[in-house]
Amino acid sequence: MKFGYIGASALTLAMVGIAGTTPVIAQSHMQQPAASIAHPDLWPKIATAPKLDPKVEARITAIMKRMSLKDKVGQLIQVDIASITPKDLETFKIGSVLNGGNSAPGGKAFAPPAAWLKLADAFYDASMKRSDGRPAIPVIWGTDAVHGDNNVVGATLFPHNIGLGAMRDAALVEKIGQVTAAETAATGINWSFAPTVAVSRDDRWGRTYESYSEDPAVVASYSGAMVRGLQGTIGQNFMTPGHVIATVKHFLGDGGTGGHDQGDTRISEAGLRDIHGAGYPPALKAGALTVMVSFSSWNGEKMTGNKSLITGVLVKRWGFQGIVVGDWNAHGQVPGCTNEDCPQAINAGLDMFMYSGNHWKQLYANTLREVQTGVIPMTRLDDAVRRILRVKILSGALDRGRPSAHKTAGDFSIVGSPAHRAIARQAVRESLVLLKNNDHVLPVKPGANVLVAGDGANNIAMQSGGWSLTWQGTGTTNKDFPNGESIWAGIRDAVDATGGTATLSTDGSYTTKPDVAIVVFGEHPYAEFNGDRPTLEFSPDDDSNLKLLHRLKAAGIPVVSVFLSGRPLWVNREINASDAFVAAFLPGTEGEGVADVLIARPDGKPDYDFHGKLSFSWPRRFDQYDLNIGEKPYNPLFPFGYGLTYASDVTVPHLDETHPTNIAGDRNAIFVRGKVAGGARVTPDGAVQVSRTDRNAQEDSLRATFTGTGTVAIDQAEPIDLTRETNGDLSLVMDYRLTSAPAGAVSLGLSGSGKAGMVPVTQKLGTETGAWRTLAVPLRCFAAAGADMKAVGQSFVLTSTGPLGIDISGIQIKSVASPDITCQ
Template sequence: MRGKGLGTTAAALALIAVSGAGAAQRTPAPAVVSTAHPASWPMLAPPRQRDPKLEARIDALLQRMSIEDKVGQLLQVDIASITPKDLETYKLGSVLNGGNSAPGGDEYAPAAKWLALFDQFYDASMKRSDGRPAVPVIWGTDAVHGDNNIVGATLFPHNIGLGAMRDPDLVEKIGRATALETAATGIDWSFAPTVAVVQDDRWGRTYESYSEDPAIVASYAGRMVQGIQGRPGQDFMGKGHVISSVKHFLGDGGTGGRDQGDTRVSEEVLRDIHAAGYTTALPAGALTVMPSFSSWNGQKMTGNKSLLTGVLKERWGFDGFTIGDWNAHGQVPGCTNEDCPAAINAGLDMFMYSGPNWKQLYANTLAEAKDGRIPAARLDDAVRRILRVKMLAGTFEAGRPSSRPMAGRFELLGSPEHRAIARQAVRESLVLLKNDGAVLPLKASANILVAGRGADAIAQQSGGWSITWQGADVPNSAFPNGQSIWSGIDQATRAAGGKATLSVDGRYAAKPDAAIVVFGETPYAEFTGDRPTLEYSPEDKSDLALLKRLKAAGIPVVAVFLSGRPLWVNPELNAADAFVAAFLPGTEGGGVADMLLAGKDGRPTQDFRGRLSFSWPRRLDQYVLNKRDANYDPLFPIGYGLTYAQKTAPLGRLDESRPAAAAGDRNALFVRGRVAAGDRLVSAGRVNQTRTDRAAQEDSLRLAFADAGTTRIEATAPMDLTREANGQLSLVVEYRVVAKPAGAVTLAMTGGKTASVPVNGLFEAGTGEWGTFSVPLSCFAQGGVDMTKVSVPFALSSSAALTIDLSSIRIASAPPGPVRCGAK
C-alpha cells in the first residue's frame, strides 16, 4: 500500500515535469478566458471506491431531512457569531473558529475550554424532538502549522521552511502529529494544507506555500493529507486523525502579490503550475477543498462553475465537499455575504460565514432552495457530499467530542515526541546562505552574545497563525511547551561549559567571542503581510545598524534571519560573517542552536541540509523570480544551500544600491512620525503639531489641542478597505497621554459618509506610558462609511484641551484581548 501512495506521487511529478518544462519554453499569450475546459485536464486516480452501503445510508437520510435541515447543512458559522443554543433551532452543518475567535473570546483559553465548548455545540446539534434525523455538527480550525490556536501546542515550521527540507516523510509525520493534537481538543477538521504555488513573493501568504516549484508542492501535498487523515486502505480517518481541507482552489499563488487578487494566466499555466498540489492531495483522499478568495482572469473562484464542478468534481472525481473561505461568496458578482445562490450553483457546497447576520443567509438560501433558484438536485448533491464526509470521518458514531478516543489527551499538546519531530524539522529547514571564514559552527564553549529582537521572542519565530490570527504581541508564556532561539542557545552553551548572554540591543560589558543576531519580519497573516517590494524593513534600519556595530567592533557576527519569504537583505548580508535563513521555525528554538554550535570536540554535531524552496532576490524589485522565468537572475537560486562539509569561496560584497520602487505599505498610515507617502496630515482648529521621541529622535508626533480641534490623515487617492473590514481588521493606534482630555474625544473615518466613535475613555487612564488602542473597521462600516473609497482613514477630534503623542497608526489585527467600537 505504501508503494501505491508513492506511485501516485511519482506519476503526478512526471506530469508536472513534462508540462512545466513546456511552460518554461514559452511565454503564454495574454489570458482572457475564465472558463476552463475540463477535457484538457488530467484525470486523477480515485482514493477509494464508492461504498454502496454508505451511499444507501445517505439516501435514506436525505429522504428524512426537511428542506430546512438540508439548507442548514450548507452553512458554517464562526463561533464569534453563533451560540450553541442557536443550533437547537438551526441545524447547521458546521462551526469554525476564525483566526481571532476562541471560547469566550479568550484567545489564551486552555484546551479544556475548547473541548467543553465543542461539546455544547455538538449536544445542541443533536437535540431533536420532531422525529427528523440528527446530523452532528463538525468544527473546523486553521491548524496550519500545528494545532496553532491552542496554548501549549507544538508549532512546526511554516510551509516555506518545510519546503526547504525536501523531506516528504517528515511532512507526513508533522501532519500526523498535528492531527493528534487537534483531536485532543475534540476538533475534527483542519483547514490544511495550503498548496499554493507562489509566483510573486510580495504576497503576505508566501510562507504558507511549500515552494515556487510545483514539483515540490506536489511531493508534499499528498503526504500532508495522509498525515492528517491517514492513508486510504490503512488507517484512513482512524483514531487521532481529522478531516483535511486542501486550499485554496485554484491559482491563489499567482495573484501578483496581492491577497484575494486576480491570477491572470492561461488555462495551461493554471493547470500545469497552480494545480500541482491537487494532483497528489486528492488521490491521497482529501475530504474537503476550499475555493479561493481570488479570481482567475477576472472571475471569482467561488463562482467559477467550470473549475469547481467541471474540473474538480467531474473531471477529477472529487466526491468530498467544497467549503468557502471567510465570507468569500459575498465577492461573487451579484452576491452579498447574506445572499449568494450563484456560489452554490457553481459548485460551492458549504458557505463559511462570519458576522451577525448568518440567519439572513440561512433565510435567503432557504427561500432560493424552495423556489428553485437553487435547484433541488444541486441542493441534494451538496448535502450528499457533506453527509458523505461526515460518515467517512465517523462523526455519526463518534459521539460527543469529549467521548472520542483522543479527546482530553492534553498531554499530547507539546509532547516530547512531537517536539522532537518539530526540532528535526527546524534543523532540516534552515538554509545557510553565507559562511565566510568558516565562522560557523561556533564553539559551544565560547562566550557568545545573543542579540536582536527575535532572539527571545517565540511569537516572532513562529509567525502568523500562532495562538492568534496575526501572531503578533503574543508573550512567551503563551507557548509553555516552546523554546525561544535564545533559550536553545543558552541551554546548549551551558551544557558545553560555555556562556551565552542575552542582550537584545547588542550592548555588552565584556567583548564576546562571537555574536548571534536574531532578527526579521514581525508576525503577519494574509493580506496584512502584502508588501510593495522585497526590501527588508525599509522604514527601520535598526537591525542593520546593530549588525554593523558588532562587526565594526571586530566581533564575528552570525545573522539568523526570520522571514516568511525571501527578502532583499544585501546590506544585512554584507554586515554579517555568516547568514542563516531560518524562515519561521515555530516553537522549537533549540533546533537553531543544534545547527549553529559545535560539539565539545569542536566539530559540527549537525550539518545543514536545507535548500531554498524559493529563489532569493538580487534586487528589491525582483518579486517575480521563478526558475522557469526568462532572464532568471537570482542572488541565490532555488535549491541553494551551503553545508559545513563543502568548501566555498567567500560570498564577497553585494550590491546595496536601491532602484526606484513602489510606495510603502498602505496598511501603515503613520509610522516613525510621518504619514504614508503622498498622504497629508492636517489639523483644523487650535491644534499644535510638534515632534517627540520614542525609540529614536523625533520618531513620534505630539498633538496639543488648546481647545476644540481635529487632526486627520487625508489619502491622496481613495483607499479600498473592503477586504480589511471583512477580515475584521482594526485601526490600531500606538499613543501616549501627556495631558488628559478636558472634554469629549472621537475617532472618525470618512468614505462618502463620516462615522465616528467615542474614545475619550482611552485617554483618561494614566499618563506617560505608551499604549495601544484598536477600533474595528466594521464600526465605521456600520456607521455608513463606504469602505471601497475611504478618503480620510483617521480623524481624531477633541472638544477641549488634550495633549497626546502618536507613534504609529496602522490598519492591522487588534492585539489579543477584547475590542469594541470606542470607549466613552
C-alpha cells in the same frame, strides 16, 4: 570555491546541485488575458479518491429522505464559535462550526486542551438533540491547524511551510501531518484547514510563509503527503481514530495575486493550471475530503463565484466528491452578494458557507428562502448536502459519538509530547539553509565562549510566526508555549554540553569578549493583511539589528546571524556584517533544532550538517519580489535550490548595499513616519489648523488645533477598496496625544462614495494631555455607520464640534487583539 558573482549561471547552479532542475513554468503563462471562464477539457483528468461506496451512498439517501428542508439548509452553514453557542444548535441544526484565528473557548486565547474538548462535546450534544423524529446529524468542527495544532497551548508547532519546502523531505511532511492530526484529535476537533498548496509568486504577500515553494513541483511533492498524514492512507488507516479531515486550500491561484492578500491573479488558464493547480491532483488522489475556495480572483472574477472552476474543473473534471467549503465570509465579496445572502456561491458549486459575524441566522433564512423560491435549485441543495454527509460518514463523525468518547480524545499527554517534539526538532534541522559561511566560522567550536544576542534569541513567538496561539502570532510570551524551547535555550544547552559558556544578551553587550556571537533577529509575527508589504527590504525603519552586527564585527568578534523570516528578504547589509548567515525561516517551538546544526560536539564535529535548500529564490535587490525559477529575467542573489553544507568551499563576496530610494507606498500605512501614503494628502476644513511637530523624528507627526467645529481628513489620490480588511476584522489605529482636552464632540471615521461613516470617540480619547496613546476602531464600525468600504476616498476623518488639540504620529490599518470600541 570562491566566486564574485552570485547568480543563476550554470556554474552557480551546478555548485548548489540543481543543474538538473527542469522548471515547469513557461514564460507564456504570464500573459494577462481578460478571460475568467475555465475550459475543463484543458485540465487533466485525475483519479480522485476515495471511490464512492454504494453502501455509504444508500445510507446518505436514507438520511436525506428523513431530513426537512430546514435541516438541509442548516448543513450548508459553518459558523465561527465566537458568534454561536451550543444552545443555538438545539434549534438551528448547523452543519459545522469553526474557530477563527482569534476564536477560542470562552474567548480565552490560551484556553487549555481540556477546554477545547469540553466545548466540542457541548456543540456535539446540542446538534444531536432532536424530538421531532428527524435524523440527528452531528456538527463537525474545523480549525486552522496549519503548522501543528497551533491554536492550543502546549501543542507542538512545526516550521511554517516555507521552511518545510526547504527540507525537500516528503516523508517527514507526512509524519508532521500525523502529529498534527493526533494533537488536534486529542482536543475533540475533527477537521483541519490544511494543507495550503499555494504557489507564492510574489514574496511581498503576507502569506508567503504558508507556501511550500515558488516551484509548483515542490508543492505537488508535498500536498499528497500532508493529506495522508492528516487523514491516513486509503486502504490502510484512512480516517481511523487520531486522524482528522484535511482541507486543500485555497482553490485556486491564491499565491499569484501580486503580493496582495485576496487580490486578483492575472494569468492565462494554462498558467493557472500548471502553476497554481499543481498541488491539487496529488492531494485529491490521496483522498482529501474537503477543498477550500479562495478569497482571491482570477482575471477579475471572484473564485467563490467561479462556476467554471469550482463545478467545471474541481467537481466534474477532477471528480471531487467531498465538501467544497468557503473561506472567512469570502462569499460576501462575490458581486451581488453580502455576507448574509449569496445564492451565487452555492450555485457556483460551493457546498458550505464559512461565516463570521452575529447575523448567521440571516444567512440561514435567506438561503432557505432561495431554495424555496427556486433561486437555488433543489438538485444543487441535495448535491451539497450529500457531499457534506458523505464526509461526515467517511470521517467517522456520524458514528463515533461525543468527541470525548473518541479513542484518542482527552489524552492530552500527546499534546507536545517528547516524541512529537522530536519530529519537529528534526524538521527544524532539515529546514535551515546556510547562505554564507566565510572562513568556516560554523560550526561553533566546542568549549567556546558564545554570546547569544538579538530580539529573536529568546522569543518563541517570534521564531514561530503567525498562526501561533493567536491569528497574527502576537500578544504572547514564552510562558504561553510551555512545551517549547527558544533558540537561546537550545544553544545554551548545546554549548554547555561541550564545556563552553553561553551568555544571553539581547542588546549584544558583554563583559568578557566572546569567541563568537550568534545573533538571532528578523521579522516579527504577522499573518495575512498585516504581512503584506510594499518591498522586500528588511526593516527599513529600524536599523538596530544592523548596528548590533556592525558593533560586534568592529570588536573583532566572529558573527553568526540566524535570520527569522516568512520569506526571502533584501538583507545584503546584514549578510555583509555577518561571517555566517543562516536562513532559519520560522522554525516553530523547537528552537533546539537550530543548535543541533550550529554547535559542534566535544570532538569538534557537528551532530548534523546543513540540509536545507532554498524553496524560494533570494533577491539581489529589494524590488525583486516576483523573482521565480524558470522565468526571465532571472538574476537572484541566491538561486532556487541554493544551500551550503559544511563541506562547501564557498566564499560569499561583499554584496551591493545600495539603499533603495523609491520604496513603494503601503496603503494600509495611511500616515507613518511623517509621510502620507500613496499620493494622499491632508486636508483641514473649518475651524482647525494643521501643522507639524516631533515625536521620534523631526516633523514626523501632525498637530491639529481645533478652535471650533472642524474636520481633518486624509484624501486618497484614488478611492481604495477596504472590504477585505473590513472582513478580516482589521482596525483603524491612531497613535495620538492630546495637547488640550476636547471641549466638544469628537468623531473618527472614513468616507466612502461621499458618505462618511463616523464613530463617536470623545470618551475614548480621554482628557489626559501630554501622553502618547493609541485608539483602535474596527473598520466594521465605519461600515455599520454608512461608509462604502469598496470605494474609500477619505481613509481618515477626524471631526470635532469644539476646541481640541491633538498630535497624531501614526494612522494605520492593522490587526488589533482588543480594539477600544466594539460594534455589531
